[in-house]
Structures are given as structure tokens and as C-alpha cells.
Amino acid sequence: MAKLRRVVPFVDPGYTRVRVGEGHQFVNARGKRVGAKDDVRIRALVIPPAWTDVWISARPDGHIQVVGTDAAGRKQYMYHPTWSEDRDKGKFARALDLAASLPRARARVTQALRTEGLSRERVLGVAFRLLDQAAPRVGSTAYLKANGSRGLTTLQRRDAEVDGSTVILSFPAKSGKRALLRIDDPLLAEAVAELKAGRPTAPLLAYRRKRSRVALSAGDVNAHLRALTGGPFTAKDFRTLRGTVSAADALARIGTVDTKKDLARAEKLAVRATADALGNTPSVARASYIDPRVFTEYRKGNVMSLEGSRDAAIRALILGDAADRPATADDRARSRRRRRSTVKR
Structure with missing residues (x-):
């Protein structure tokens, strides 16, 4: 794997772009056009035309290649392909480690949900159970203020309904879509029924402290997740x-197929199912949320078992014999060292 240089945008040497007619030119800090080789490299990056305040790494081996501000005012990054590939490997490995840690975490959350009142621990248990069952985005006040989209920690009481043992969440999500999530869970339903009582526009996930209610933040949820799982x-x-x-x-439900045409069709259907489950576009679902090893195994004729725990089954499909051994602290340390080894200063 190619060695990369860690770069600091707007501090380390870089280029910017200036409007020329209907296109752009790329210039250095002195306003001179970049050389032909750099011009080809930069154009191949396909920087979105709407981005402003653009910084472009002067180094072809910089781990960050481009930084800019999009039309919504958000800072966006374009990374070197090697860096992105390594980061994605770590992301999918971490998801499988999470799967291994969930049985014990779920048992502790069930105990918290069985308690009475709106204690911090019980409301954190609600947040965990919603993530575990439906995986909504965690949400942030910044996104809420910028475009009105909500996530787990910015849900309002009016966004939740309880029908018997079923919790129904309906709320404005990212990219103007409306999310609709249904979770059948008696303990969760009982807790959400208590949480939603009161002013409709107040935060749903808010625990009781003395005479007031305190809303959970994304930081609270993530800290609780780490405490529960140890990861x-x-x-x-x-x-x-x-x-x-x-x-x-x-x-697995489609089953193994033989022809390239049927393989392509099956993979397309699987990506669509994932996009529907997460509320993403198919392209985002495939690029960001599906471990590519699922498709690698499918092309070999291997599918996930539909019996028993899906968490154990997905680990067995991807990891094989290693799935029986949860990742240890040493494993995670080795993984971090491997990731660092691809980047040098």
C-alpha cells in the first residue's frame, strides 16, 4: 500500500482555484497557474463546482486532497483513495466488533428498561434500543437548525407514537426525506409512552432531573455505547x-445464483433493500454502509445463515472461523497500528 503524507489543510502548501469563464484555473499561493502534471491530477479529482474556499493539497500523496465549503455551508473533504480504502476497512471491521459485543450490552439495556421512572440510565437504554433496532442517524442541533432534519437525539415527542407494543417514529430526516420506523418491543414501547407525555415539540429523549427534563446529546449516547460495549x-x-x-x-433470501446477470440483479436488489432500511440512496448505501465482503462471499456461493442471531451469522459469513473469537484489545491495537503505518509525516 502506498505511503501517504499527513497534511494540514490551509497550513501545509496547497493550491486554490479561480473562476475563468465557465470553468476554473488552479493556482498556487502566488497566484501562478499550477504545472500541467498537477493540473491533470486536480481535474481528475472532480471537485464540485459549487464548493467555495477550496484548498487543494500540493502533494499528490497527501492524505487529504481537497477541502471546500458546500452550498449548505458545510466543510467537505476529499481524501486520497488509499486513505479512504484503509479507513473503510477499519469501519467495517469495527461494525463486526460491535456485533460481537451486543449480546452483553443488550442484557444490560433490558435491565435498565425494566426500571421505573425516567432516569438517565433508562432513557439512555431507550436510545440504545432504538439504535439497535432501527439504526437512525444520531442527529445534531446543527443539522436541526440548518435544514430542519432530525435524528435520534433531536426527535420531538410528537415524532413518536405507541400502538400496543409497537413504537412508530415518523420525522423529517436528511435530504428532505421523511423517515418512518416501526419497532415492536414491549419494554421500549412502555418507556416511549412515558417519554412522549407533555409538550409535543419538546425533546423526546429527555431524562428527569429533579423537577426538570434534560435532553440527551449525541455525546451522551456515544459515551453510553462505549461504556456498555467496552469498545x-x-x-x-x-x-x-x-x-x-x-x-x-x-x-440469503434470494439464494445463490449462477449467471453474471442474476448476480448483478441480486446485488442490485440487496443494495435497494439496504437503502430502504437506512433511508439512503442506493449509491450511498453501497459505498458507505455495506461491507464489500458480503458481495465477495456471495459471488463464491456463500450466504448468511437466516437461523439464530443475525449478529453471529454476519460474523460467520465474513470472518469464518475467526468469528467465534470476539476482537480483543490487542486485536484493536494491531488494527490501529496497521492504519497508522499507511500514513507518515
Whole structure:
């Protein structure tokens, strides 16, 4: 794997772009056009035309290649392909580690949900159970203010309904879509029924402290997740795990096929199922949330078992014999060292 240089945008040497007619020119800090070789490299990056305040690494081996601000005012990054590939490997490995840690975490959450009142521990248990069962985005006040989209920690009481043992969440999600999630769970339903009582626009996930209610933050949820599992996980890892399991589940239900045409069709259906489960486009679902090893195994004629725990089954499909041994602290340390070895200063 190629060695990369860690670069600091807007500090290390870089280029920018200036409008020329209907296109752009790329210039250095002195305003001179970049050389032909750099011009070809930069154009191949296909920087979105709408980005402003663009910084482009002067180094072809920089781990960050481009930084810019999109039309919504958000800072965006384009990474070197080697860096992105290594980061994705770590992301999918972490999702499988999460799967191994879930049985014990779920048992502790069930105990918390069986308690009475709206204690912090019980409300954190609700957040965990919603992530575990439906994998919504964790949400942030910044996204809520910028475009009105909500996630787990910014849900309002009016976004939740309880029908017997079923919790129904309906709320404005990312990219103008409306999310609709249904979770059948008696303990969860009982807790959500208590949480949603009161002012409709107040935060749903808010625990009681003396006479007031305190809303959970994304930081609270992620810290609780790490405490429960003992691993370096965040709420987003649930989406990666759910995406991977959704694709594997769809392929297992289709069954093995023989022709290239049928393989392509099956994979397309699996990606669509994942996109529907996560509320993403198919292209985002495939690129960001499905472990590519699911498709590798499918092409070999291997599918995930539909019996028993999906968490154990997805590990068995991808890891084989190693699935029986949960990742240890030493394993995670070795993984971090491997990731660091691809980047040098």
C-alpha cells in the first residue's frame, strides 16, 4: 500500500482555484497557474463546482486532497483513495466488533428498561434500543437548525407514537426525506409512552432531573455505547452494521445464483433493500454502509445463515472461523497500528 503524507489543510502548501469563464484555473499561493502534471491530477479529482474556499493539497500523496465549503455551508473533504480504502476497512471491521459485543450490552439495556421512572440510565437504554433496532442517524442541533432534519437525539415527542407494543417514529430526516420506523418491543414501547407525555415539540429523549427534563446529546449516547460495549464505537457503527446485515439478509433470501446477470440483479436488489432500511440512496448505501465482503462471499456461493442471531451469522459469513473469537484489545491495537503505518509525516 502506498505511503501517504499527513497534511494540514490551509497550513501545509496547497493550491486554490479561480473562476475563468465557465470553468476554473488552479493556482498556487502566488497566484501562478499550477504545472500541467498537477493540473491533470486536480481535474481528475472532480471537485464540485459549487464548493467555495477550496484548498487543494500540493502533494499528490497527501492524505487529504481537497477541502471546500458546500452550498449548505458545510466543510467537505476529499481524501486520497488509499486513505479512504484503509479507513473503510477499519469501519467495517469495527461494525463486526460491535456485533460481537451486543449480546452483553443488550442484557444490560433490558435491565435498565425494566426500571421505573425516567432516569438517565433508562432513557439512555431507550436510545440504545432504538439504535439497535432501527439504526437512525444520531442527529445534531446543527443539522436541526440548518435544514430542519432530525435524528435520534433531536426527535420531538410528537415524532413518536405507541400502538400496543409497537413504537412508530415518523420525522423529517436528511435530504428532505421523511423517515418512518416501526419497532415492536414491549419494554421500549412502555418507556416511549412515558417519554412522549407533555409538550409535543419538546425533546423526546429527555431524562428527569429533579423537577426538570434534560435532553440527551449525541455525546451522551456515544459515551453510553462505549461504556456498555467496552469498545471504541459510535452510533454510526450501528448504521454500518445494519446496512451490512440488511444486504446479507436480502442475498440469503434470494439464494445463490449462477449467471453474471442474476448476480448483478441480486446485488442490485440487496443494495435497494439496504437503502430502504437506512433511508439512503442506493449509491450511498453501497459505498458507505455495506461491507464489500458480503458481495465477495456471495459471488463464491456463500450466504448468511437466516437461523439464530443475525449478529453471529454476519460474523460467520465474513470472518469464518475467526468469528467465534470476539476482537480483543490487542486485536484493536494491531488494527490501529496497521492504519497508522499507511500514513507518515
